Amino acid sequence: MSYSTRDARRYYGVDAWGQGYFGVNGRGHLTVHPSRGSRRVDVHALIARLKRRKLRFPLLLRFPQILEDRVHELFDAFDSAIGEFHFDGAYRGVFPIKVNQNADVVASIVKAGRKRGIGLEAGSKAELAVALTHDLEDDAVIVCNGYKDEDYVRLALRGRQLGRKVFLIIEKPHEAEMIARVSKAMGINPLIGARTRLQARGSGMWERSSGAGAKFGLTTQELLDSLEILTSHGLADQFRLLHFHAGSQITEIRRIKSAVREGARIFATLRADGYPVEYLDVGGGLGVDYDGSNTSYEASMNYSVSEYANDVVYIVKEICDAENVPVPTLISESGRALTAYHAVLISEVGGQNQDENGDDIFVPVDAHDTVQELYEIWEGMGRKNHREFFHDAEAKREELLKHFDLGFLSLRDRALAERLMGRVRRMAVAFAKEERFVPEEFLDVEKQLVTKYIANFSVFQSLPDHWALDQLFPVLPVHRLDERPTVSATLCDVTCDSFGEIDEFVDLREKRTSLKLHALQPGKPYYIAVALLGAYQDVLGDYHNLFGRVDEAHVTVTKGGATRVVKALPGDDAHEVLALFGHQAESMVERVQERADALVAARKLTKAAAKQAVRGYAESLEGYTYLNFG
Numbered sequence: 001m002s003y004s005t006r007d008a009r010r011y012y013g014v015d016a017w018g019q020g021y022f023g024v025n026g027r028g029h030l031t032v033h034p035s036r037g038s039r040r041v042d043v044h045a046l047i048a049r050l051k052r053r054k055l056r057f058p059l060l061l062r063f064p065q066i067l068e069d070r071v072h073e074l075f076d077a078f079d080s081a082i083g084e085f086h087f088d089g090a091y092r093g094v095f096p097i098k099v100n101q102n103a104d105v106v107a108s109i110v111k112a113g114r115k116r117g118i119g120l121e122a123g124s125k126a127e128l129a130v131a132l133t134h135d136l137e138d139d140a141v142i143v144c145n146g147y148k149d150e151d152y153v154r155l156a157l158r159g160r161q162l163g164r165k166v167f168l169i170i171e172k173p174h175e176a177e178m179i180a181r182v183s184k185a186m187g188i189n190p191l192i193g194a195r196t197r198l199q200a201r202g203s204g205m206w207e208r209s210s211g212a213g214a215k216f217g218l219t220t221q222e223l224l225d226s227l228e229i230l231t232s233h234g235l236a237d238q239f240r241l242l243h244f245h246a247g248s249q250i251t252e253i254r255r256i257k258s259a260v261r262e263g264a265r266i267f268a269t270l271r272a273d274g275y276p277v278e279y280l281d282v283g284g285g286l287g288v289d290y291d292g293s294n295t296s297y298e299a300s301m302n303y304s305v306s307e308y309a310n311d312v313v314y315i316v317k318e319i320c321d322a323e324n325v326p327v328p329t330l331i332s333e334s335g336r337a338l339t340a341y342h343a344v345l346i347s348e349v350g351g352q353n354q355d356e357n358g359d360d361i362f363v364p365v366d367a368h369d370t371v372q373e374l375y376e377i378w379e380g381m382g383r384k385n386h387r388e389f390f391h392d393a394e395a396k397r398e399e400l401l402k403h404f405d406l407g408f409l410s411l412r413d414r415a416l417a418e419r420l421m422g423r424v425r426r427m428a429v430a431f432a433k434e435e436r437f438v439p440e441e442f443l444d445v446e447k448q449l450v451t452k453y454i455a456n457f458s459v460f461q462s463l464p465d466h467w468a469l470d471q472l473f474p475v476l477p478v479h480r481l482d483e484r485p486t487v488s489a490t491l492c493d494v495t496c497d498s499f500g501e502i503d504e505f506v507d508l509r510e511k512r513t514s515l516k517l518h519a520l521q522p523g524k525p526y527y528i529a530v531a532l533l534g535a536y537q538d539v540l541g542d543y544h545n546l547f548g549r550v551d552e553a554h555v556t557v558t559k560g561g562a563t564r565v566v567k568a569l570p571g572d573d574a575h576e577v578l579a580l581f582g583h584q585a586e587s588m589v590e591r592v593q594e595r596a597d598a599l600v601a602a603r604k605l606t607k608a609a610a611k612q613a614v615r616g617y618a619e620s621l622e623g624y625t626y627l628n629f630g
């Protein structure tokens with residue numbers, strides 16, 4: 001049966017999770033469609049171009065036009081909901097900087113959303129410092145979340161001096177006191193908000209962000225206490241914003257609805273009680289459908305951006321109407337949904353760790369008896385006896401181990417036994433899978449038999465949530481998508497950590513524990529893409545094993561359809577990563593020089609060899625932290 005790019009698109013789920021941003025062309029190459037139209041980037045051709053420009057693997061591709069498209073999709077969704085439900089208020093989305101604090105990412109988002117009134121959300125002083133540099137519209141808001149000290153409050157008030165609508169969000173009642181004190185001392189009127197803790201919980205991996213035990217947000221009593229404090233300082237009029245955040249990646253729309261219902265009711269009640277609160281900030285949580293299944297599964301979401309906007313707008317209006325108060329200006333803090341799609345990691349597979357060449361196994365007559373018996377088991381295995389023979393083989397394996405421990409088995413025989421055992425297991429699993437019911441033991445064996453492809457990247461640097469939270473991301477080959485993939489594989493990274501492996505993959509049902517990839521061809525590179533990494537992943541990296549930031553290319557498509565590389569950024573060289581942890585390149589070279597000098601003095605090394613060694617060492621500190629598979 002022939003295999004087409006249609007089959008590949010279906011198997012890898014490209015149309016499902018790709019949301020129009022990804023495709024496969026007639027040459028079997030992965031394509032990116034930054035504006036979801038016909039203009040597209042052939043990723044395989046792009047890689048060839050970037051290699052000529054000396055960019056190295058792993059390589060992160062950023063598509064700023066995807067960020068723009070996402071911003072417009074979100075604002076369009078709210079604008080159309082506001083029109084449809086005759087909502088008498090505006091939408092002023094803010095981008096939470098922590099989701100991707102790269103300067104170029106923040107700049108692309110602000111540029112796309114500026115005319116539409118986009119603002120920024122900061123969770124720390126440094127993020128606020130970034131927010132204050134952006135040329136936002138006068139009505140755009142800057143929301144300051146997170147725990148605060150006086151410096152944070154002062155910086156926010158400097159923002160007020162600079163004419164920005166900077167809201168200080170009270171996270172703890174003592175912050176109300178502090179805001180009052182600092183703003184009085186500086187003689188600057190603050191804009192104040194409060195983050196309320198909802199009873200409604202989010203869902204999925206991030207549900208700890210809300211509900212009774214959450215880290216952030218004021219309890220109802222604390223909210224009332226804070227308002228009391230503000231009133232006592234004559235600042236009740238400056239309390240303008242109510243905020244809540246029900247968690248990230250909320251997979252079920254009903255969770256969003258119940259959070260918005262609860263938050264909107266608090267807003268309307270405060271307003272009815274006479275507080276001049278005019279903004280309602282519904283936080284983040286808008287999901288990304290990482291597996292494309294459109295379900296309430298962890299890696300997915302069972303609603304669309306427009307359904308989200310419709311529900312927020314409709315519920316807020318309904319509750320404000322019922323309480324007879326004017327509707328608020330709506331703010332949302334969607335980070336994941338804006339940024340996830342724009343970044344794709346490209347890695348090269350350098351080899352595999354499963355000897356799968358089907359060479360004949362020849363067992364010499366002088367091989368150990370147990371090896372001979374294992375060979376006979378393999379030869380004799382058939383559909384009917386596979387389970388029994390498999391158990392016999394496992395027993396032989398135990399026996400062989402004992403023989404080896406006692407010194408009765410040569411390395412040659414041990415090698416033969418290992419190879420035979422591999423064949424036996426493979427064959428047993430193949431027979432087992434022909435049955436209607438596959439016993440658990442064979443499923444376990446099957447997992448162990450999966451080929452491990454070794455790819456040039458670090459899970460800890462480029463997709464840390466896969467390691468920390470078992471989060472799933474789409475993985476697929478960049479090319480050969482018109483060719484049937486025949487090898488069930490997982491992807492090991494180049495760290496020395498056994499958790500450095502992608503061993504779970506998206507699927508429309510459940511998840512996969514291996515992915516079908518193509519057999520490696522000697523001398524030919526094989527490229528893998530990991531998609532949807534633009535939210536949190538490329539900024540959370542932890543330099544495990546001293547693998548650093550990766551090379552980056554920022555890519556756009558012109559109106560005429562040409563692919564442009566607008567920026568190429570080299571990743572960290574070894575000395576940069578080392579310096580982060582207190583290893584200074586200069587003194588490292590000095591110490592190696594001292595060692596070489598000592599050896600020369602002791603006449604154990606020639607001067608020429610010493611010079612060579614020191615130079616070679618120094619050069620290695622200038623190199624990329626990842627491997628070069630050639």
Ligand SMILES: *Cc1c(COP(=O)(O)O)cnc(C)c1O
Nearest residue numbers: 245248249284285333334335336
């Ligand atoms: C992290 C965070 C966000 C971003 O949430 P997403 O789910 O990525 O949209 C928004 N608001 C607050 C307060 C956050 O901490």
